[in-house]
Amino acid sequence: MTTRAVIYGLLIVFAIVYLMPLVVMVMTSLKPLQEITGGNMFYLPHDLTFEPWKKAWGTACVGLTCAGIKGYVWNSVRMVIPAVLISSLLGALNGYVLTKWRFPGHKLVFGMMLFACFIPFQSVLIPMATILGKLGGIGQTLIDATGYSFGFGDPTVNLVLVHVVYGLGFTTLFFRNYYETFPTELVKAAQIDGAGFFQIFRRILLPNSAPIFIVTVIYQFTNIWNDFLFGSTFAAGDSSPMTVALYNIVNTSTGVIEYNVNMAAAIIAAAPTLVVYVLAGRYFVRGLMAGAVKG
């Protein structure tokens, strides 16, 4: 009986510790500033206020512009949706080829794609910056000639490209592992019946891929939404994604530190991935494990 009590006690203590930062963040974001600097961060808000949230959303200063973070949330949304969809779809096709249409050397190809998941991104930053600079040059030429850049040099397009490329390893891994267990006999039978490559993919593989699509999309969404290194290196100023904007709000060295506004902004930045976690936590964990545990 005492052992059970100790076990439950420990588990609850840990749960409190893990929960504390989020609770403190939420409470801080609902307090006026003097209550934060003068009071105790563990106390419930005395004068409950939503002003910090309004300010974080609409009028907080990121660098020199003071229009809140709403624009940056939009930047992230515009970047994350195409990046997730393209990399997931490519991953599905790659996984399909690597399991059902094997060719000599498929293992080496997969191994090389898999290693791409683990490179430190520092080792590609300089070439990437150079190439994106070149794309920007092309965009400028196009603007001069036609008045439209066709997406060349656009920071959002650049980030989509970067995230698609460096997400390919993981998405291919997910789908490859999933299709490995999918009965090859079905594919063979369809082939004998005269179905082609894409027909088999669309009619047989895709309708059975919902679980792995969910896992991949959640994993990619979380990763890309939370990225900071690429966002801060390849997108500047008003075109930054949410994480970069949050970092800039929190680390401005001018004026009084508005803890409540900072925390409101941080919760807004965290909200999409937290919502995904609450709604689809099972898949979220499965995705992480699939990406981590087994090749």
Next chain:
Amino acid sequence: MATVIDPIVAHAVQSPRLNIKDRLRDWIPRLVLAPSFALILIFVYGFNLWTLVISFTNSKAFTNFNFIGWANYAKLWSWTFQTDPPSNWYTALVNMVLFGGLYVVFCLVLGLALAILLDQKIRGEGILRPLYLYPLALSFIVTGTAWKLLLDPGIGLEKAVHDLGWTSFHFDWVVDPRMMIYCVAIAGIWQTSGFVMAMFLAALRGIDSEILKAAQIDGASAYATYRRIIIPIMRPVFMSALIILTHMAIKSYDLVLSVTGKNPGGAAELPSTFMYSYTFTRNQMGVGSASAVVMLMTIAAIMVPYLYSELREKP
């Protein structure tokens, strides 16, 4: 692209009378895979090679191709031992060992402890488990922001403890250059230990219950069962967790910046922040890329044997 695709199409060899349509059908799978593989070849392998080339030049704010041999690496090597005053590279390496060591050890220990505790047929596991795991959904910037507030001596934990009456309590690590890196480790452990817990819990649940029953019949205590049977079975998961954590520690970048607030004075320097500042703010791109190559080699030394063994296991 041609290098990817083996010219011998097994099918084509068996039936030499294939027409163009059949031939095309045989090539479709490779053509579908080719763009992705080409992207990886260029953006991962090509770019890494490019960085390697730059590391042998004296590139400053822009890349150039004045080759200076191993000079950038020699510089890093001499900085490795420059302790008075410590060079940024020395600080980065020391911090890497401190942060990496604490991060890996505590994540493993906490993860295993939580997994074992949760595995005792706990009521409410469905509520507890997500609470340990949710930090993973947050970005390192958000995690850093939260912990910076908690650890802030003016308004955070120190202040809260003072309010309780323990006024001599002192906890200002986040503003103390010598202690900053420990704050980064605390935030990192908070973020990732739940994930390690999930890995271990999955492994525990996967253990054949027959073995455990047999141990129980033999009269083994719970402690002995864990020590002698369960943990040895879980060795592969330990290995995976260890490798993933090490690799994450080496890559850590945003957490350092956000917990410390821009890494003031380079006190919480890690190789990743060193690379960034030498490349993009100090205009020493040659040195920066050399440090990136060192990072890459370190990770490759860990990952390549691991991936090789993982892929080889499967027939």
